Amino acid sequence: MIRPDAIRRSFVPTRAPEVAWVELDGEVVVYHEPSAATMVLNATCSLLWQLFDGRSTLTEISRELADEFDAPVRAIQHDVMAATRELGARDLLAGVGPEREANGP
Amino acid sequence: VPGHTTRPRRALGLSFAIRTDDGALTHHLDSVYGDLEETPERDVDVDLRHIDGEIAVTVEDRTYYRGTSRGVALANLAIAVNHEAVRATEHLVLVHAGGVEREGRAAIFPAAPAAGKSTLVAGLVQRGFRGLTDEVVALDPATGHVLAYPRPIALKRGSWAVLPTLRPQVEPDVEPYLTEQWLVPPSHIREGGIGRTCTPALVIVPRYDAGATTTCELLSRAEALEALASSCHNLDRWGRRGFIVLADVVRQSSCHRVTSGTLEGACDAVEALFEAGGGRS
Numbered sequence: 487m488i489r490p491d492a493i494r495r496s497f498v499p500t501r502a503p504e505v506a507w508v509e510l511d512g513e514v515v516v517y518h519e520p521s522a523a524t525m526v527l528n529a530t531c532s533l534l535w536q537l538f539d540g541r542s543t544l545t546e547i548s549r550e551l552a553d554e555f556d557a558p559v560r561a562i563q564h565d566v567m568a569a570t571r572e573l574g575a576r577d578l579l580a581g582v583g584p585e586r587e588a589n590g591p
Numbered sequence: 592v593p594g595h596t597t598r599p600r601r602a603l604g605l606s607f608a609i610r611t612d613d614g615a616l617t618h619h620l621d622s623v624y625g626d627l628e629e630t631p632e633r634d635v636d637v638d639l640r641h642i643d644g645e646i647a648v649t650v651e652d653r654t655y656y657r658g659t660s661r662g663v664a665l666a667n668l669a670i671a672v673n674h675e676a677v678r679a680t681e682h683l684v685l686v687h688a689g690g691v692e693r694e695g696r697a698a699i700f701p702a703a704p705a706a707g708k709s710t711l712v713a714g715l716v717q718r719g720f721r722g723l724t725d726e727v728v729a730l731d732p733a734t735g736h737v738l739a740y741p742r743p744i745a746l747k748r749g750s751w752a753v754l755p756t757l758r759p760q761v762e763p764d765v766e767p768y769l770t771e772q773w774l775v776p777p778s779h780i781r782e783g784g785i786g787r788t789c790t791p792a793l794v795i796v797p798r799y800d801a802g803a804t805t806t807c808e809l810l811s812r813a814e815a816l817e818a819l820a821s822s823c824h825n826l827d828r829w830g831r832r833g834f835i836v837l838a839d840v841v842r843q844s845s846c847h848r849v850t851s852g853t854l855e856g857a858c859d860a861v862e863a864l865f866e867a868g869g870g871r872s
Contacts, residue, residue, distance in 0.1 A: 506831035508838040513813035517820065517834040522827040524820035524834070526813045 487583040490574035493544070495563065499570055500540040500580040509536065516578060525576065530569045538579075544570060597621045599633035602672055603729055603740055604680035606633040609668065612640045615764040616665075623759070624672075626741035626776040626785050635675060639668050650675055662770030669745050669774055673726055676742075677824050683738065684730040684833045685824040689797075690723035690737060691715045691861075696792035697737040698861060698869070699728050699840070701822040707799035707857065710750040713757060713775065714854045715861060716784045722777035723786035727824065731788075732836045735843075739786040743774035753854045791840040793869035794819065797857060798850045805856030807864070808848045815846035845869045 501507070506517045514532035517524050527535055537547050548563040555562070574582030595617035597609040602624075609624070611617045616639070638649050646664040648656040648671055655674075656667035677685055688701040689708035698720075700708050709725040716722045724740040731738055746754060748771065757775045761768075777784035794815040810818075819837045820826055826833045847864060851857035 506834050508816070508835070510812035510816065510838070510841065513811055515813045515816045515820075515838070517826075517831060519830050522830075524817050524826075526811075526817050 487581060490571040490582055490584070493567065493571050493574060493582065495545045495548075495567070496543050497570070498541065498543050499534075499538040499547075499573070501535070501538055502578055502580045505578050507535065518577060521577075527573075528569075530565055531573055534566060534569050535573070596636075597624065599630045600624050600627040601630045602627055602676035602742060603685070603727070604682060605635065605672075605676040605678075606630045607635050607637055607672060607675065608633045609637045609639065609672070611638070613764070615762045616768060619759070619761050619765045619768070620668075623743040623774040623776055623779075626743070626778050634679065637668060637671050637675065639664060660770070661767045662772070665768040665774070666745070666772045669743065669772065673742060676740075677727060680729070680825075681828070682732075684732050684826075684829055684836050686728040686730065686819055686837075687726070687822040687824060688728040688819075689725045690728045690786070691720040692723050692737070692739070692786035692789045693720050693865060695787070695789045696865070696869070697723060697728075697786075697789045698793040698795055698865065699737070699791060699819070699844075700795050700797050701728075701818045702797050705799075706797055707854075708797065709744050709746055710754065710799070710854055711797055711857050711861070713744045713746060713750070713754055713780060714858045716744075716777050716780045717754075718858055718862065719781075721786035722780070722784055723789075730836055730840065732829070732832060735790070735836065735839050736788050737786075737791055738788050741777050741785045743776045744780075746773045746775060747771070750854075791844050793861075793864055794841055794844045794846045795861060795864065796848045798848070799852070799857075800850050801852055803850055803852040805849070805851040805853070805860055807860045810846040810848050812841040812844075812846055815841045815844070 504519045514527040514535045548566045552559040552562045595614045597620050599608045609620050648667045655671040689712040690699045712725040725744040729738040729740050849860045
């Protein structure tokens with residue numbers, strides 16, 4: 487289990503198995519079963535969520551998005567890292583724990 | 592044990608009867624719960640009785656009210672029946688929302704307490720819609736259909752001025768029980784006022800805002816799903832299957848937020864959304 491701020495470009499994001507999700511008109515809504523919490527992801531997180539296939543690293547995902555949007559990889563990578571850390575902090579990624587758990591005994 | 596008992600009826604997954612020590616009140620309760628299906632037996636008794644100068648509303652060992660106000664006691668009796676019904680229902684996904692039906696299509700109104708759900712449902716039934724519920728929308732997870740739960744619509748004091756004709760006609764002994772709420776079954780608003788099993792077509796988050804002009808905004812399906820999920824009574828029991836049932840509701844619905852300062856304005860907005868073909872792609 488790693489902390490969200492320990493996520494690096496080589497990280498391979500995988501959706502947590504206890505999370506159900508649906509895509510509705512481009513927006514992703516997730517349901518975190520253990521806490522019974524429902525969240526609407528913002529546009530960046532919605533896009534990324536659908537690209538998390540459990541095989542691609544954040545660098546590879548950033549390159550794919552840079553090609554797609556014809557944007558500089560560095561700028562895209564910054565947003566991808568921030569959004570992925572946010573998803574991890576919300577307990578939505580496998581192997582990533584929120585700060586409170588990482589700081590435990 | 593109180594001496595007067597209503598006929599047993601089914602509220603969602605609960606079979607119940609109401610026992611009181613007041614014959615006139617029992618007669619009134621038999622009437623206001625009369626839109627619920629009669630059952631041969633009951634699982635629980637909901638008791639309203641006078642004890643040592645107070646009135647108590649209890650179900651088995653659960654006390655819903657103990658005090659001196661008959662009006663508050665009756666309001667709590669309605670809460671008790673509803674709470675017990677939700678508690679006993681395991682086979683349906685239940686959402687804290689009002690709902691109406693027309694031509695086999697449902698409008699669902701998820702909203703916080705005091706948002707005006709009951710008033711809106713009563714107003715729409717007066718206009719020719721059929722009432723599904725003013726409090727708990729029941730979804731069949733196998734079909735995605737909305738089922739009618741025609742408990743009496745609970746109209747609080749704030750609604751009385753705009754719905755004066757719905758005041759229950761009761762014997763004088765029952766009048767003191769009507770100081771807080773009127774309990775009005777949909778069939779008493781108009782004949783044929785009870786909704787039928789139907790498909791979701793509209794999700795509308797209503798909000799009463801005194802003095803506001805009526806506005807109707809589009810709500811994204813994602814926001815509507817979040818509204819339904821956060822209002823779901825038993826999502827923790829249903830887990831991801833319940834989440835998917837709710838997602839299917841918003842997929843086949845058009846979703847809106849209606850803010851209004853008048854019942855007429857809110858009803859006009861809902862009617863316009865229905866006429867615009869809400870839910871028909």
